[in-house]
Amino acid sequence: DGGITQSPKYLFRKEGQNVTLSCEQNLNHDAMYWYRQDPGQGLRLIYYSQIVNDFQKGDIAEGYSVSREKKESFPLTVTSAQKNPTAFYLCATHRGGLSGYTFGSGTRLTVV
Amino acid sequence: SQKIEQNSEALNIQEGKTATLTCNYTNYSPAYLQWYRQDPGRGPVFLLLIRENEKEKRKERLKVTFDTTLKQSLFHITASQPADSATYLCALDRGTGGFKTIFGAGTRLFVKA
Numbered sequence: 001d002g003g004i005t006q007s008p009k010y011l012f013r014k015e016g017q018n019v020t021l022s023c024e025q026n027l028n029h030d031a032m033y034w035y036r037q038d039p040g041q042g043l044r045l046i047y048y049s050q051i052v053n054d055f056q057k058g059d060i061a062e063g064y065s066v067s068r069e070k071k072e073s074f075p076l077t078v079t080s081a082q083k084n085p086t087a088f089y090l091c092a093t094h095r096g097g098l099s100g101y102t103f104g105s106g107t108r109l110t111v112v
Numbered sequence: 113s114q115k116i117e118q119n120s121e122a123l124n125i126q127e128g129k130t131a132t133l134t135c136n137y138t139n140y141s142p143a144y145l146q147w148y149r150q151d152p153g154r155g156p157v158f159l160l161l162i163r164e165n166e167k168e169k170r171k172e173r174l175k176v177t178f179d180t181t182l183k184q185s186l187f188h189i190t191a192s193q194p195a196d197s198a199t200y201l202c203a204l205d206r207g208t209g210g211f212k213t214i215f216g217a218g219t220r221l222f223v224k225a
């Protein structure tokens with residue numbers, strides 16, 4: 001089955017730690033995205049990548065970093081500079097043209 | 113600033129009735145609009161897309177309308193079932209490619225048996 005795998009499902013971060021969220025896809029889509037979801041708010045774009053070895057900042061990139069070394073993979077690192085990282089993180093792909101996103105099942109990050 | 117509004121209050125309806133969810137927007141001229149379903153603890157699932165020059169789109173029990181004059185989209189589920197209970201998100205796009213999308217916060221729907 002084609003799809004997006006996000007791991008881990010739950011992640012706990014201590015103050016001052018960097019953590020990395022994994023996103024792998026086998027849909028052969030060029031474009032990949034990271035969104036953050038907080039209660040009562042719409043999804044907010046963190047970073048996106050339209051092609052391997054290239055990525056762009058979204059609306060709330062501060063405190064986050066990404067890489068896109070392979071078409072299938074788009075990991076997100078939440079750095080210690082992100083002051084309020086507790087949220088639900090969603091990875092998505094887009095096949096281009098007039099279509100919707102395909103989302104992964106998400107990673108819930110909690111600061112302890 | 114650009115804004116999308118979906119009713120933050122949950123919608124409760126009886127099984128078999130039609131559920132109607134609203135998406136309003138301001139300061140935006142979308143090329144198309146999308147609706148997604150999201151279950152608790154899961155990622156959104158794409159349901160329907162409607163372009164600015166389309167008035168209505170249907171898919172099985174789902175119907176979406178798009179009124180660019182009123183700056184509003186309505187999402188209807190006919191003959192609703194308890195399995196339709198979920199949060200429904202609307203999203204607006206200015207162009208193709210996916211990186212110009214704005215998402216609403218969603219409306220929670222409860223369908224009672």
